[in-house]
Amino acid sequence: MRAIFLFFITLCLPVGVVFSQIPTRSGTTERPFLLKGKVIDENTNGPVDKVNIEITGGAYTTTSGLGLFEIKARIGDELIVKSEAFETVYYYIKDEQFITIKVEKETREQAPVATSYKRNANKDLFNVYIDSSRAFLKRDAGKSIEYVTKALESVGGPKATDTQNAIVFETLGDINMYWEQYDLAIDNYKRSISSRLKTATRIKLASAYRKNKSYQESISAYTSLLNVTLTDYQKILVYEGLGDTHKAINDTEKSVTNYEKALFLSKAGSVAPKITDLNSKIGAVYAQSGAKAKAEVYFDNSLGLSKKENKQRAVEEKNTVADFYNQNRDFDKEIELRSEALEELKSMEGKKLKEDVNSALTPQRQNYKIADAFLGKMEYKEAIPYLEKSISEADANEDLVVEKDARRKLSEVYKDIGEFDKAAESYERYVEVVDELYIKKDQEISQATRFSKEIALRQNRITSLENERKLNESRYQLAFENQELIEKNNLVQKWVIGSLILIALLLLYTAYNQYKSVKRQKxxxxxxxxxxxxxxxxxxxxxxxxxxxxxxxxxxxxxxxxxxxxxxxxxxxxxxxxxxxxxxxxxxxxxxxxxxxxxxxxxxxxxxxxxxxxxxxxxxxxxxxxxxxxxxxxxxxxxxxxxxxxxxxxxxxxxxxxxxxxxxxxxxxxxxxxxxxxxxxxxxxxxxxxxxxxxxxxxxxxxxxxxxxxxxxxxxxxxxxxxxxxxxxxxxxx
Known part of the structure; x- marks a missing residue:
């Protein structure tokens, strides 16, 4: 699919903005101020949320549900506006006035053509294909890799430059990370770094190590990054990554220490989403270590902060904190939070969530967990309506995992309260769902195998392209001379295969006729x-x-x-x-x-x-x-x-x-x-x-x-x- 992105930035005053090259932050001595702005859709004038707003080498934030943002900046800083929904926008700050960024999106099945302001006005075909690959990254892995291949094929000359190779393999690593192929992501990020040493790619590599459960390699990679020059936001990512890795290996003290460092930097840079996330993560570490009181303090902070962001983030955090209360058997608070989350999920109907059906942020899972909390309180009759709602929602959304658990739990509840007929009926349906789930899981495994094989084949194509550019002219000549022989061999093979297929078909036909004859005789x-x-x-x-x-x-x-x-x-x-x-x-x-x-x-x-x-x-x-x-x-x-x-x-x-x-x-x-x-x-x-x-x-x-x-x-x-x-x-x- 191809997207055409148009944008223009207008000031609140009647005077338009003229884009020009002015000194970057590194060369300015202007005092910092709080830059305010808004990102809206050109066609609908509606706000665009979850847009990444960053100052080069400085602060970071995202737009709210109303499309608004605030960020610390100086005159002369470069403002970077990024999102998966449109192409990255670069703008140099000239004054302290409110700015409005309008974007227009048109979706078509071809590579996006950028018409927005870019640092390089003469963007070549290589970059167009890379942008197309990133546009498809979260929708179609095969097509995304295909565009990477086209980008590499579009390179003129005997081989791609180091910068182009670095971009290609970093993009491949991003694709692998999103589709949870962490071992491939590690390999591609390493290749990218070997072509060009880039801090952002090194951070991604450290994260890939952690997600691949190579924890010591992850800690080493993050620690080495602390010895290089980092932006404030990159420091936040590094300390947060160290916290995540130490949490994974149950090192509570180091995990909390690194999270707190990241939290301090986030507060200093007013990076609101990270402040919420880090409070939640610190609470989770304390909960994991059994420090309930400390965990509750941080979770209260994260709950309050999440409400200031957007409904989805608020629902996510309520689910996290509800899980904490469940672990500590504080079922009343858990039920209260999950009930609120359910109401907010209802108000978000029609809005596509980032999570899929297996996410906790679905009505069927929340209803199931509320029922489980009531069962924890031994209130069986109160649990039954929520289990029935969970089953109904799961059936409507084809969520067999939740339906299976809910039907089994409902059968147990009916048994406990002495309604054995209903218990048997529910258990019978539970057995049927288990069978359906088994078939579905078997299909998913087959699909995953085919998907991994397809990705590997496409990625091998890129590796092959890179190696081909290193071959000398004699290899190409040899391939040309052998082409005719290969074609002849292929023709012979086709004849042989065709003959074998014909013989097999004749044998099958004969056997079929014999079978029918025997059947008629019988x-x-x-x-x-x-x-x-x-x-x-x-x-x-x-x-x-x-x-x-x-x-x-x-x-x-x-x-x-x-x-x-x-x-x-x-x-x-x-x-x-x-x-x-x-x-x-x-x-x-x-x-x-x-x-x-x-x-x-x-x-x-x-x-x-x-x-x-x-x-x-x-x-x-x-x-x-x-x-x-x-x-x-x-x-x-x-x-x-x-x-x-x-x-x-x-x-x-x-x-x-x-x-x-x-x-x-x-x-x-x-x-x-x-x-x-x-x-x-x-x-x-x-x-x-x-x-x-x-x-x-x-x-x-x-x-x-x-x-x-x-x-x-x-x-x-x-x-x-x-x-x-x-x-x-x-x-x-x-």
Missing amino acids: YANNLLALKGLRTQMNPHFIFNALNSVNSFIATNDERAANKYLSEFSQLMRSVLENSEEDFIPLSKEIELLELYVKLEHFRFQDKFDYSITVSEAIKVNEFVIPPMLLQPYVENAVWHGLRYKEEKGFLEIDFQQIDSETIQITITDNGIGRKQSKALKTENQKKQKSKGMGNIQKRIAILNDMYKDKVDVTITDVSEDTAGTRVQLTLKKD
Whole structure:
């Protein structure tokens, strides 16, 4: 993206400012005064906050939320106005009047073209690309490094100058620092310093050592800087850096000493943001060492000072101090501060914060910490609303880490107060979030790996460019002569790779066709097997039915035999109509079953009664079932269970819907049971397997193989004495 920055500085008086070269601070003897000014947007006239305001070799400050600043200066000093939002502005102070700096920003996807006043009016392409790189530094690391590469490529002559190399590698170090690649940052800052010894870069190197946990190297680098000439602001940075490093290694005394030196210089130079930061850091060191009273004094200072800056800084400090109170179990003060922070966060809605979703400065994290404080006070019911708010905010902002912790904590709270159903529900969702978080973290690791690899490759390109400029002319000539051979080799390689890919595709195609052929054959075999089983089922059924007719004839009950044959012929007609179908509507199967049970009851009226119940919730025309699937189980219940019962038995057939996709069919009899029925079998019966039951088991197995577990059957005893039998058949819609 390219930004065009325009600015002009106007005095409050009608007379305009004419830019000219006047003596710098080092050559002036003017008395110091408090210079006041404002930075505003040219298009909206709105204030621009967080702008760095610095006097060369002197004081430093930043603009407030209203865009205002005050800084100690002298006539002839050089004022530097810097921000990531626009290009650096340089202005020489001519008088003590209030100044207004207007900036206009236009964002486009190309390198920024500066039209503001610069010390070097004829800025070359190298500097344009470096400025573009810095503009993208915090948005797109790859593009930022790409502009650094272009800057190096734009250098004329056999190699870049030492100054250009220093700028290139310092910029790379800045990119690495922002994206937390501290080892690469150290290497690049060292390269920059080897090309040009610059104090600001040395300070950055010392900071990179600390963030890379090379603490002794960091202390050594900061200490060596105290022996060189530093501006007041640079001294503040050095002492603050030493304080940070000693704090990291738990050296409380040295940490506080260096922080206090930095604080003294900040107060002397009226560097308001640093005064706030250093009070907070000293409080944190004392808190870390257990000096609660001292820590509280400095934290009170930092809280008061942060309120004078801007809302975000105030929220940051309230969160820091709230953490301190949490560590000391002063939960009431913690809750008070976090509640205030929440209200300020609400008032900042719509304003993009510097922090990301993992920052503590999010409503979900503050609500979670307030809930945790209430739990520390054993006030469980007060904690629940904040945990629920935290979950809601975390879900809306896709903050799985906070949602996970909040749901786990909510589950524990419900458990502690005895609401076990809610505890289980919350814990179940917590498990789901953990799974989601695991997937997300895995994705983040993959993305981070790709990102690091991409950055390394881009940076290697820059190193390669630097090395290429050191090669002599003969190397270039050799590369040119070998180019044709390389191209030929590449062509051969492409042909070989293409051939291998083609062969692989042909093999895959052949394997796929073979797989489909096997699958089709298996399907055809299953259809043939089903047809064979159905063919066996019909004679088996007819044989059993004719036995019934024979029994009526044997008893000279001609009328009953005729009636039975009439009903039987109707049943057989329906059976034969459906004999070629794999599945029929459930309604038809119920009709067949009712007719069959009616026939069996007609013969064994003195042996059993029956009932067939179909739930009104079942849409019988939407479910399908293999034909004659239920009849063998009913036949088995009558012939082997109820027929041998001394008293009159009962057969119950029940159709119930489990869910929209599944029904359950239960066939229950109170007959003699499977164990006693087996004992009553004759020797001839024992030698023969039940055709009906055997066939139906084979049919179910084949159908489940073809249609992915469509039918499930379980057979159990009704009572503990093994009397009675229950068959439960689960049927899925699809």
